[in-house]
Amino acid sequence: MESVNVIGAGMTPFGILDDTLIHLSELAASKALTQSMTLELKFDHLVVSSQNPDEFVGIGHLSTLLADRLGIVPAGATRVETGPSSGSSAFEVGFTMIASGYSDLVLVIGVEKMSEVDRGTASKILAKMMSYENEIRYGATPTALAAMVARRYMHDYGLTRDELSLIPVKAHRNGAKNPLAHFQKEISIEKVNNSRIVAEPLTLFDCCPTSDGAASIVLASDRILKDLKLKDQAVRVLGVGHGTDYHAVQHRLSMTSFGATVAAAEKAFRMAKINPGDVGICELHDAFSILELINMEDIGLIERGHAIDLVKEGKTEIDGDIPVNATGGLKARGHPTGATGIAQIHDIYQQLVGNAPSGLQVDSPKIGLTHNIGGFGNNMCVGLFSI
């Protein structure tokens, strides 16, 4: 297998934005092309991730459209969709293209523009990733499913409401220093506890927002790396893993662990030939506060029921042993679904090359991990990267 490198990354601010989906994609790609110094090179392929541009903004055939707008015709172009893990899946496709020797230079763009439709319509579009027969027609929502997971986790492991609130508080503390984050404001435990209940026991501040935004990365073979003399800013892809779980929550084998994460993480660590203890910084998919704790356990950072101990001891902070979501996570950075997986890789890339926002740079991390969830917890990708 050929080595695969990330040689540049760019992203737009995340939030409720005036820019169109096309313009957001152009902005993110332009930053990634500039950082990777590939503006004048010929790309073999463009891989685009977007969960549902057809329904959010009425745009179809997005991969060709973007190849045209970015001036990289006749590069091959493909759109990848696995729900909110579309970004990581697009990265996975780009990775395999280079690892197999099929391509040398691949541009990956993740984008979603969710604010053009009203809240009810956005919820309906997002709900399509759940089971109609067993969930949607009962009025279940992703938050309701997360709430039942949270209640069961609290029952089994004794997690308290105040402890769970530490997750969004940390996300907002980091997001406050991230100039690209959707929310750049600190919050308190009381604010989380006392905000409007969405689905008991989860409040509004346990849930990530829906956002607009785009992120982009440039993937290159060692051959390109050598030609461009970009070794100092190349981040090596050590491992990639992808797994699924059963579609409806009621058919899963556990309520407090996600089998798709366990499978994806095992594959990624096996490919990378490293262990969870080797990871220096993580981007974990915290669409709901409880997920951050379960993800830490499913990836193998800590034994079952004890993720909150690492949080309380400060180990997941910027200056801790294993910083988690240093740029605010989905909760504060925002969640333009198709863009999130690429934004996670963007943020890990900038951390590894020492280019993170002021106050968020972790002290010389060597290995970074990304974890992205699609569906409600049933289509997960894990990536491992090293400088």
Next chain:
Amino acid sequence: MKITASRCQECERAIVPPREICPYCGPKSGTMDLLEIEGEGTVASFTTLQMPPEGFEPPLMMALVELEYGAVVLCLAKDNDLSTLEIGDSVILSLDSEERFLFNLDS
């Protein structure tokens, strides 16, 4: 009430609604057997939505209920005021006019 489920000949786990291929064992274990299971079980977890989707009124209470042979189903509360409900409680299932499962405390 009896609930129609399918059960795998290999892992012996039941699943609702019934289907042909066991999702846990795959096609190698053959076609699943149809069977009727009891409409009673225990609460695995539950929530009350205060912000339900369009077409539903808050508060909307729902629970995941574990039945025989490991089958689990999502159910709506027959009475949305079950303030004392706890994980592990025994419940009885019924159907509403749209063929959705409902649960109520087993008194």
